[in-house]
Amino acid sequence: MSALSLAPRALYEEVAELLRQRIFARELEPGSWIDELRIAEALGISRTPMREALKVLAAEGLVTMKVRRGAYVTEVSEKDLRDVYHLLALLESDAARVVAQTASAEQMAKVSALHQELEEATHDRDRFFQINEAFHMLLLELADNRWRDQVVADLRKVMKLNRHSSLFKEGRIEQSLIEHRAILQALTARQPELAAERLTAHFMNGLQAAQ
Structure with a gap:
């Protein structure tokens, strides 16, 4: 991959x-050393944008910088999780x-439609995972607080570092769907x-399955 192919965003981004x-x-x-030189050479870039990229990932919590040792993919402890x-x-x-209080009928219909997609994706765990995340992102979008969105985005990146996604545990998809139905019912009932x-209960159950 050449440096030119990485445009139009800033190279380090x-x-x-x-x-x-x-x-x-x-x-x-998680826990592995990031070989800056090898990756930079493979991408056809200098080490400067590589280092800037690692700073971005370190700020997000995905990378841990160790003095005189370089950059490592962050390991998530049980306490971190x-x-x-x-x-x-x-x-x-x-x-x-907020959504239960303020969403318009059209917005609530959008939430319901996305939930229906979730109902239809139970036999495809990758798609279920994607729609599940999209459902949560939609609620954040409708609640309309960009500062909360920014914090949640970073926290979800760290959550993805966990070696074992909670949705991949036996029976968790079915249980997650039941929980989503209950959330939707409360939302649409205002x-x-x-x-x-x-x-909140949905997240606590997800944590139990992720540990």
Whole structure:
């Protein structure tokens, strides 16, 4: 891959995205050393954008910089995972509360339609995972708080570092779908506190399955 093919975004941003996707795909395993020189040579770039990209990923929590040792893919401890799920539950349950209170009929119909896609994806776990995340992102979008969105985006990146996705555990997809149905019911019934409570429970159940 040549440097020219990485345009039009800033070069270091493109490199950061490439590394981010490799980390999520486990091509770069948690705890593994990132060979800056080898990757830079493979991409046909200098080490400057490579280092800037690593700074971006370090700020997101995906990479850990160690003095005189270089960059490593962050390893997520059980405490890290509990902390991330705790914060996500707080932030996303609040978003659900807002959506139950303020979403228009058209917006709520969009939420329902996305949930229906989730219902139809239970036999394709990768698609289920994608739609599941899209459902959560839609609630955040409708709740319309860009500062919350920014924090959640970073927390979800760290959550993806976990070696074992909670949705891949036996029976978790079916249970997750039941929980989503309950969340949707509370949302469409315009019950903000119940929606928040059910979304919090959804995250806590997800944490149990992820550990």
